[in-house]
Amino acid sequence: MRIAELSRVSGVPVPTIKYYLREGLLPAGELTSPNQADYGDQHLHRLRLIRALVDLGQVPVAGVKRIIEALDSDSLSLHDQIGRAHRAITPQPQLTASTEARAEAAAQVDELIRSRGWTVDPDAPALTTLIETVAAFRTLDQDQLAGFLDSYADAVEKFTELEVAAVTSRADRTTPDQIAESVVIGTILGETLISTLRLLAQESISAKRWKAP
Amino acid sequence: MRIAELSRVSGVPVPTIKYYLREGLLPAGELTSPNQADYGDQHLHRLRLIRALVDLGQVPVAGVKRIIEALDSDSLSLHDQIGRAHRAITPQPQLTASTEARAEAAAQVDELIRSRGWTVDPDAPALTTLIETVAAFRTLDQDQLAGFLDSYADAVEKFTELEVAAVTSRADRTTPDQIAESVVIGTILGETLISTLRLLAQESISAKRWKAP
DNA sequence: TCCTGATGGATAGTAGCAGTATCCATTACA
DNA sequence: TGTAATGGATACTGCTACTATCCATCAGGA
Incomplete structure (x- = not known):
């Protein structure tokens, strides 16, 4: 062609x-x-x-390039391919929180990870964003939202289980390359899916609760 | 100052x-x-x-402006404020799917919304994005992920319940303006929270399953 | 065989976004 | 009283994701 x-x-x-x-x-x-x-x-x-x-997925072109490079390098383990794809889509935000707020948030996040037994690279960029976000909740007087962190993590684990199931359900029928691609698509488009579903669920609940008669 | x-x-x-x-x-x-x-x-x-x-939240400045205008207009009902904020953060993506794939995806999404009893404006921009995303899963040979749509929706409803609880837990102590602001922050920063938690959960599971020894 | 239109490859230009920089006529205040 | 800061206006910059143009080929039909 x-x-x-x-x-x-x-x-x-x-x-x-x-x-x-x-x-x-x-x-x-x-x-x-x-x-x-x-x-x-x-x-x-x-x-x-x-x-x-x-x-x-709103991934910048440079990020897509890094993702593709990870997918194409068959010398990487699946875990490393996933790690690179994650890094390619995690924005490193401006650090905006105060030192104290960040320290408090970091402690809460550390405790969360510890109590769930997650294995997380301390340099994972997502960790910075998470801490900064929790700190922002407090700075914006939304402590109650930060308090739900653990319940959020509960629901998130559900997704992840689903996705692992979705990927492994095909593992016997596909090559490692295709598994890696599935994981990448599931991670990125899955996020789009979750956020749009969330928007619709919110709109629906909001209509039921607060719509002017 | x-x-x-x-x-x-x-x-x-x-x-x-x-x-x-x-x-x-x-x-x-x-x-x-x-x-x-x-x-x-x-x-x-x-x-x-x-x-x-x-x-x-990675919201573009023009989007922040629309959000702020919604928050500032006290003539709007809470539902309308939320609706405007939603519209301000939902990107209208390039329509990329084929007509057939889109029709199939639309049917699946309609069925999902019907079976859950959600009240959704048929013009909601999030709907377009959702349909396009489901269609993309199919086009990318990831039908199994599209098949999990209903389970995703289950988990998403959990978040939304959490958020409604978080907002209403303060409803007696705050003004409508502050409720609207809470909802906006919860919606946008909540998404950042969910996606970073998801990344960390994935990384943790990926490390356990696929990390090279 | 000749001609029209497409192609690969290179280079230059553009639109939109999110700030930065500069300038100016004031004005605060040490 | 003089130096630094301010509000307001306008201009400029760096980055991203394309678009446009050009050109020397080359394919394929008349």
Whole structure:
């Protein structure tokens, strides 16, 4: 398939495909002559993955690149592939909390992780964001929300169990590469799923409780 | 307090504060002379809210403005305030799915909402995103993840119950304005909380299951 | 064989976002 | 009384994610 057809089938404009090629998100097609290349199904698949991560997952292009590099490096263990994908999508936020608020929040988070027996790299960027967020709740006079941290963690563990089940339910039928891809898609698009479901659930409850008659 | 002190206390640079003033995110201080204005605690509080939404919640500045306008308009019912805040943070993604995939996904989502008895505005932008995401799962050969939609919704309802409890637990002690603000903070920072907790839970499980020995 | 239109590859340009920087005529206050 | 800060206006910057243009080929139909 040539680039025009790839563009037509995927719905991605040709200049954008060229841009993804330049950025190394998409592998080059097989050159059949100095100015003709052939693209296959794997290019279409990759392109769809890119668009899903960018459009739905709101992952920046540079992040998609890091994710793809992790997926493509078969020398990495699945755990390391997942770790890199996580790092690629965890924004390192501006540290905005006061030192005291952060220390308090860090203690609460540490206690949470300890009591749940989670194994977490102390350098995980998500940890910083979590601490900063808990601190923000307090700074914004929303201590009661910070108090629900443990219940939030309960519900989150449910998701994670679901996802592990979803991934392992196919483990016998797929290659490690496909498992890694499933995990990445589940992590990123799963978040979009959760947040939109949450919005809808909230809207529904809000309508029942507070809608003007 | 003058702008320099507001900057020092909040950690936000003076030019940025001026930018927020220009954009109407922050109300002007009270002018005590043509070139001196006085800022109070409500300015500091507002500034902290802005930074939390921007830095932690990843809400674009234009979205923060719409949220603040919703919070400030006391003519709106709580339900409408929440609705506007939701709209301000729901991105309208590029429609990327094929017509058939979208129709299938829409049917699944409709069925989900019907079976749960949710009251959802058919124009809710989150609905479009949800349908597009479910369609993307299928297009990316991850049908098994789409199949978990109902279980995801189960877990999401738990969050929403938690949040309603958190908000109403203070309802007798706060004004409607403060309830609306709590809901907004809970919605947006709550999402940050959920996604970082999810990342940590995944990392922990991934370490236990797949970490190279 | 000739011509039209597409292609790969390179380079340059653009729109939007979130600030930063600069300037100026005041004004606070040591 | 002079130095530093302020409100307000305008201009500039860095970054991201594309778009546009150009060009020397090259495929495929008339």
